[in-house]
Amino acid sequence: MxxxxxxxxxxxxxxxxxxxxxxxxxxxxxxxxxxxxxxxxxxxxxxxxxxxxxxxxxxxxxxxxxxxxxxxxxxxxxxVANNKEINDLLEYLKTDGLLLGIVTGKARRSLDISLKILEMNNLFDVIVTGDDVKMPKPHPEGINKVLQQLNINSSEAIFIGDSDADIQAGIDANVYTLGVQWLESFQTSDFTIKPKQVFKSINKFKQFMIGNSSTIPCTFDD
CATH class of the missing domain: 1.10.150 (DNA polymerase; domain 1)
Incomplete structure (x- = not known):
């Protein structure tokens, strides 16, 4: 990975x-x-x-x-609260040598507002916003753009999102795709398009990454 x-x-x-x-x-x-x-x-x-x-x-x-x-x-x-668990997760992933990307339907302007206020400005290697694509999620264009810009294969990344559109985009990009419901507000309470796994805890996902950061497993438990 x-x-x-x-x-x-x-x-x-x-x-x-x-x-x-x-x-x-x-x-x-x-x-x-x-x-x-x-x-x-x-x-x-x-x-x-x-x-x-x-x-x-x-x-x-x-x-x-x-x-x-x-x-x-x-x-x-x-x-919008500043979430320490999210910040710790991102810092851990960076320290572990992983590249970080964002694929969002948000416009660049609103994303920049959020990243600045939440002090996330310098954490991501690639960002693709709704302004950067012709086809928004569930189309995989945004994820494919990130893969291209990072010069990696789909088998070398995972994609994480909270909506059916996210999951469909990840699957169609042939990326190992995870659903999350770990914040108070999320878009999809019951995924109709099934991700490989659904995480409801940021720390559980972090523990999974600590044990599996070098490979993408075929299956794993919550």
Missing amino acids: KAVIFDFDGTLADTLPVCFYAFQSVFKEFDGIEIDSDKIKAMFGPSETGIIRNNLLNKNYEEAIELYYKKYSEKHLEL
Whole structure:
């Protein structure tokens, strides 16, 4: 194993609450409607700008996008906790010599806000955002881009995500794919597309990596 590739929202950071808040603010301000988190989840796939352009009735897209980023930034500290277990995991993986990547549907701008506030700026070797692909997850384009940029084969990486779209993308990229439900907010409570394993504990995954960082096993237990 040479690399660990992560989804971001709901996997590396509990950012879903601030995403929901920002989208709800946009739809209330521009369309005059209240929208719940389940309806927002159903829009996930494109970046935030794509979601707004695809779903907002009001055509003032640029103003709406700016409001999204304003709300996302101003509420981030309040709604997104800095997770020590995640930070320790990433530091361990780096120290162990593994390359780290992110494949996210988020736009680069919102990801940069989160990485800066959560002090993750310098941890990742490759980042592919929703701005960098033509086909968002569940298409494997983003994962394939990371593999290409790291110059590794699909057999030399694992991909970790919290949604069915993540799992499908990982499987279609022929990468050993894990599901996680280890943060308070995650996208999929029951994976309809089955990953190799589901981890509900960050520390259990870290212990697995301590024992298996040189190979990707065919099977393993939670």
